[in-house]
Amino acid sequence: MREKLILVVILVFAVFAVLSPWLVNEAPYIGDAWIHLKKSEDIIAQGKLRFEEYNDMWPLVNLIIAFYSMVLDLPPLMATQIIPFLVSLSTINLYIISSRISRNSYAAFSTCMALILTPLYTFITFGSAVMKETAAFYMATLLIAYLLIGRPSLVCFLLLSFGLVVGHHFASLALFILLLSVLAEDISDMLGGDAPYLKRDLVMASVFSVSLFSWGFFVLSRVGWFLPVSGNTLLIAMFAWFGVYVVSRMGRFSSVGLQALLIPLAALAWRGHLHDIPTPVSPTSIWEVRDLIIFMVPALAGLAFFWKDRIVRAMLVSTTTLIVFSLISGLDHSGLIVFTKSLHYYCVFLALIFGLSWSLILRKRFGKVFLILASICLVLASIFGIGLALNGPGAYHDVEYVQLEGLRDKLGEPLVMDLKLYYLSEYLGVGRSIFHKLGQGEYVLLTRSNLVHGVLLDYVWVDLSLYMPYHVMFSCDRLFDGGYLRVLRVNNV
Amino acid sequence: MFSYILRSIYRGSGNIRAYILTMAMLGAILLMILYAPAGYLEEVLEVVPRPSVSISDHPPGIEVYYGYFDVDGSELLVISSRNTSEVLRLLIGRDVRVSNLSIGCEVDNPGVKRFLEDVVGGSVEELECMGNFIDYAVIVDQEAFQWIAGHCTGKVHTMYLRGYVDDGVTAPSAYTLARDLLGVVGLHQGLLYVSSAVLISVICLILGFRASNDIKRMLVWLSEMHIPMGKTFFYVCLVYLGATIVGVFAGYGLANLVVPLMLILLKLFFKIPYIYAGLDIGTIMILVPISLISFLSYILAVSWMVFRG
Numbered sequence: 001m002r003e004k005l006i007l008v009v010i011l012v013f014a015v016f017a018v019l020s021p022w023l024v025n026e027a028p029y030i031g032d033a034w035i036h037l038k039k040s041e042d043i044i045a046q047g048k049l050r051f052e053e054y055n056d057m058w059p060l061v062n063l064i065i066a067f068y069s070m071v072l073d074l075p076p077l078m079a080t081q082i083i084p085f086l087v088s089l090s091t092i093n094l095y096i097i098s099s100r101i102s103r104n105s106y107a108a109f110s111t112c113m114a115l116i117l118t119p120l121y122t123f124i125t126f127g128s129a130v131m132k133e134t135a136a137f138y139m140a141t142l143l144i145a146y147l148l149i150g151r152p153s154l155v156c157f158l159l160l161s162f163g164l165v166v167g168h169h170f171a172s173l174a175l176f177i178l179l180l181s182v183l184a185e186d187i188s189d190m191l192g193g194d195a196p197y198l199k200r201d202l203v204m205a206s207v208f209s210v211s212l213f214s215w216g217f218f219v220l221s222r223v224g225w226f227l228p229v230s231g232n233t234l235l236i237a238m239f240a241w242f243g244v245y246v247v248s249r250m251g252r253f254s255s256v257g258l259q260a261l262l263i264p265l266a267a268l269a270w271r272g273h274l275h276d277i278p279t280p281v282s283p284t285s286i287w288e289v290r291d292l293i294i295f296m297v298p299a300l301a302g303l304a305f306f307w308k309d310r311i312v313r314a315m316l317v318s319t320t321t322l323i324v325f326s327l328i329s330g331l332d333h334s335g336l337i338v339f340t341k342s343l344h345y346y347c348v349f350l351a352l353i354f355g356l357s358w359s360l361i362l363r364k365r366f367g368k369v370f371l372i373l374a375s376i377c378l379v380l381a382s383i384f385g386i387g388l389a390l391n392g393p394g395a396y397h398d399v400e401y402v403q404l405e406g407l408r409d410k411l412g413e414p415l416v417m418d419l420k421l422y423y424l425s426e427y428l429g430v431g432r433s434i435f436h437k438l439g440q441g442e443y444v445l446l447t448r449s450n451l452v453h454g455v456l457l458d459y460v461w462v463d464l465s466l467y468m469p470y471h472v473m474f475s476c477d478r479l480f481d482g483g484y485l486r487v488l489r490v491n492n493v
Numbered sequence: 494m495f496s497y498i499l500r501s502i503y504r505g506s507g508n509i510r511a512y513i514l515t516m517a518m519l520g521a522i523l524l525m526i527l528y529a530p531a532g533y534l535e536e537v538l539e540v541v542p543r544p545s546v547s548i549s550d551h552p553p554g555i556e557v558y559y560g561y562f563d564v565d566g567s568e569l570l571v572i573s574s575r576n577t578s579e580v581l582r583l584l585i586g587r588d589v590r591v592s593n594l595s596i597g598c599e600v601d602n603p604g605v606k607r608f609l610e611d612v613v614g615g616s617v618e619e620l621e622c623m624g625n626f627i628d629y630a631v632i633v634d635q636e637a638f639q640w641i642a643g644h645c646t647g648k649v650h651t652m653y654l655r656g657y658v659d660d661g662v663t664a665p666s667a668y669t670l671a672r673d674l675l676g677v678v679g680l681h682q683g684l685l686y687v688s689s690a691v692l693i694s695v696i697c698l699i700l701g702f703r704a705s706n707d708i709k710r711m712l713v714w715l716s717e718m719h720i721p722m723g724k725t726f727f728y729v730c731l732v733y734l735g736a737t738i739v740g741v742f743a744g745y746g747l748a749n750l751v752v753p754l755m756l757i758l759l760k761l762f763f764k765i766p767y768i769y770a771g772l773d774i775g776t777i778m779i780l781v782p783i784s785l786i787s788f789l790s791y792i793l794a795v796s797w798m799v800f801r802g
Contacts, residue, residue: 190496191503191510242746246517249510265757274757328753331760331767 003105010095010112014088017116018127019081021389027396028080029389031423031456033130038427040065041076054226057219060167061135080130086138087127091115093141098352100148101309104359110371111355114299115348117378119291120270121385122347128389133341136167140175141348147182147204148311157204161211169219169227170341172212177241177321179205181314184245189310197310229329229338237325244321252307255316256300263296263350266323270343274327275336277460291381294374299350302357312353319349336459393420393453393461400447403482404428415445415487418455435467438490444468444476446486498711498728505707512700512733513740516787519696520744520780523689525752546583547655554653555580558638562647565604570630571647573638581632583654585625592618594637597628605631612637690783697787701794709799726799730792737788741780 021029028037035055039062043049049059056062061083069079091112098111116123127134143160146152165172183205186198219226227234248255268274271288272281306312322342329335361367389395404421405428414431415421416438425432425445435455438444446464454461468476475492503509557574574580581589594609595618609617609631622628633641642649708729715725759765 191499193500193504236749239742239745239749242517242743243521243748243750244746246514246743246747247750250514261754265754268761274761324750324754327757328749331757 006105006109007092007095010091010109010116011088013113013116014091014123014127015085017124017386018084018088020124020386021128021395022081022084024390025395026398027401028077028130029084029396030129030131030394031396031420032132033080033396034423034427036061036065036130036132037076037080040069040079044070044076051222054223055132057223057226058132058136058166058168060139060163061130061132064135065130083130083134084128087123087134090138090141093138093145094348094351096145097141097148097311098355100145101306101311101352102356102359106362107355107357107359109355110358111351113375114295114354114378115351117375117382118347118351119288119295119378119381120267120343120347120350121382121388122344124382124385124389125392125394126344129394132168133171133344136164136171137344139164139167140171140345143175144178144311144315147178147201152200152204154203154207158207158211161208162215165208165211165215169216172215174318174322174342174345176208176212178314178318179208180241181245181317181321182310184317185310185314188249229334233325233329236328237321240325240328241317241321244324245317248313248317248320252304255307256304258320259300259303259316260296262320262323263299264292265327266343266346267292269327269339275331275333275339277333277336278462278466279460280454280463288381288384291377294377295350295354295381298357298361298370298374299354301361302353302355305360306353306356312356315349315352319346322346333459340459391449391452393418393449393456395449396420396424397448397484399482399484400424401428403485404430404445407480407485407487411443411487413443415443417445418450418461419458420449420456421445421447438467438472440490440492442490443479444488444490446488448484495728495731498715498725499732501711502704502707502729502732505704505711508704508707509732509736512704512791513736513743515696515700516737516740516784517743517747519689519693519787520741520784521747521751523685523693523780523783524744524748526685526689549653549655550651552653554655555583557652557654558635558649559652560642560647560649562641562645564641564645565602565608567602567605568647569600569605570626571638571641572630572632573635575635577632577634580654581627583656585623585627589620589623589627591620591632593634594618595620595632597630598622599628600631609633609637612640686779686783690786693783693787694790697791698794701791702798704791704795706798708795712799726796729795733791734788737784737791741784744780 016023021027028034039055039059043062043066049063050056051059064082064086065076065079068074068082069076072079094115095108095112099105099108102108127137139160143157143164146157146160164175179201182197182201186195186201189195190198229237244258247258265274267288268284271284272279273284303312303316319342323339323346326335326339326342329338358367358371361370400421401424404424408428408430411431414433415425416433416435417425418435422432422434432445435457449456450464454463455467465473472490472492473488476488476490478486479489480487499509555574555576557572557580559570559572561568562571563569572580577591578589581591594612594615596606596609597620599622600606606617612633620627620632711729712722712725716722756765756767760767
């Protein structure tokens with residue numbers, strides 16, 4: 001009964017966290033949503049899948065939206081929210097992983113809450129999004145949970161593997177590295193004389209590798225090299241794996257030391273202090289540092305306590321490799337893309353070791369007091385992330401959708417806009433071009449977030465004044481002002 | 494038998510794990526020492542534009558006359574061409590406006606200026622300072638050049654400048670400077686390489702002596718089981734060769750982990766720009782000879798201890 005209650009609480013938190021952008025703004029989060037919405041509508045209309053460009057090559061997200069839209073008879077726009085809902089279910093997978101390792105329901109509960117309320121706020125900003133990565137996230141965590149089963153069904157594993165492989169390339173890569181790390185643990189066990197899981201893990205790794213590489217070759221044959229890194233950088237990734245593995249196998253102290261260095265580095269990179277990007281960065285406040293320390297201390301303790309567990313160590317090696325690789329592949333724009341994707345998996349590991357520590361901390365004298373303090377800090381720490389998900393540069397509002405749809409037929413000229421509105425315009429079929437040096441007589445489409453946060457350009461955003469200095473802005477003709485959306489004509493550049 | 498040997502060595506006092514770790518640590522240190530400066534210079538080569546100009550003593554190309562002439566007691570570089578602007582653009586990489594008689598900003602001898610004004614019968618235009626050889630040279634039209642060549646001591650040379658790299662002499666540039674520096678570093682790399690090879694081999698020799706007791710004990714057990722010693726020894730060698738390879742890869746891994754993280758910290762705390770040249774596939778081979786020498790030292794030590802009796 002207690003376990004069921006815990007699961008219900010976790011699910012309620014997770015569902016509200018990832019669906020909050022939809023519940024508050026009544027629009028999907030992140031521009032990719034409009035691409036996949038369009039693809040899903042095409043699948044429903046034509047009744048077939050097409051493999052023509054990058055976003056067709058990992059069709060899981062499009063298929064899920066189309067499937068639920070047809071089965072539940074929902075409008076496709078509403079059906080997009082099945083993707084964040086699936087992400088919220090991944091907390092159940094994490095609950096299974098944590099409870100299997102710790103044999104403690106409080107630890108498992110803490111793990112899930114740490115993922116939802118992580119001070120790196122990846123769960124809400126990533127989980128709320130409708131994109132390939134999030135669709136694959138549930139499959140990835142399910143496969144990790146599946147690794148803990150004593151006698152897994154090969155057919156089931158094959159289906160899950162294929163699901164992940166057609167979900168997203170990075171998620172597949174993350175699981176591939178995890179399987180390699182698990183195999184390394186098995187080989188180490190074998191040297192010690194007892195490797196009970198070696199055969200099983202070898203079969204799993206082989207099945208997954210065959211799925212991954214088959215699909216990978218298919219994609220390469222269709223769209224060519226698609227990764228933001230070169231082949232040589234992937235070689236560095238392999239070396240990074242070796243390096244992380246050596247440091248993690250050396251002992252508890254070296255493992256904890258590496259994480260003590262990496263967690264703050266990851267936090268700084270996530271806040272924009274490491275990469276050379278044009279996004280304006282605010283200084284890190286003392287409160288953020290406090291929240292991070294309160295998160296880090298139990299997490300490092302959890303790692304020290306459960307360092308010998310093979311799954312914990314395999315997750316440690318694989319997720320740390322991803323983070324290290326993202327940092328060493330360059331502190332530029334492409335490095336930032338890899339880093340952002342890596343961080344989502346790194347945060348799963350951090351949540352796991354954070355949660356695991358509570359099975360031991362709660363036995364101590366002030367364990368419960370510390371738990372309450374940590375919970376308060378986690379809630380406070382995740383507020384910034386919630387704010388970004390609700391009103392950040394990637395957050396849409398239904399007003400934007402309605403107003404732009406209304407404007408569509410009245411516009412004769414293409415509009416200059418940022419990437420956020422570009423995705424929406426592409427979906428609605430509005431003539432568009434991305435922000436560039438403005439010319440006389442050009443029409444600019446702005447939304448409220450452009451004025452508050454700036455102009456979104458791929459993974460970065462820049463100040464609007466970079467494209468529209470104040471003298472240009474004030475001299476523009478205001479053709480439409482709907483509160484959220486504005487259409488301006490440039491007069492003086 | 495192979496797996497039995499593997500486990501015995503792994504569990505023993507001079508075990509595989511320690512051997513792999515030692516190889517990895519030494520390999521990583523070696524790579525860091527060898528590749529830290531070279532990595533930076535490789536990056537410089539990437540950043541600095543390659544020269545797009547070559548110099549030859551035969552056509553095709555823009556014909557340039559030059560010579561060092563004795564003018565009013567000082568030796569002066571005089572340059573002339575039909576297309577002076579293009580010559581300057583190729584030589585210094587900038588568009589510079591020149592008149593019939595232009596003089597570099599560092600030529601401050603008033604006698605020279607007077608002489609040149611007499612030659613052309615007009616005023617001399619002083620060029621802005623560019624921080625290169627043009628600051629010390631005079632650029633004149635062909636008529637004036639012929640007059641100077643006829644009346645001053647000095648030899649006239651002809652060269653042909655091309656706006657692409659072909660045969661002939663490549664004009665000096667930051668690129669060639671960086672490449673030369675890389676060559677100098679290469680010499681130091683070679684010295685480091687040899688000394689490191691010796692050091693690592695000695696360490697592996699010591700490791701081999703340390704592990705030999707375990708191996709000797711194992712050989713005794715296996716000989717009691719009537720398994721030939723030669724076969725056993727072959728397997729032991731195989732195990733340690735595998736460990737060497739794993740150790741080398743782990744060394745690459747450690748180097749790839751430690752160096753960039755250190756560079757990131759340097760950028761964070763001291764604002765030193767992050768330049769990291771990751772090891773490419775071509776540099777993988779650098780550790781292989783050292784590893785093989787180290788491995789042979791290790792096996793030599795083990796063989797010596799085992800066969801000595």
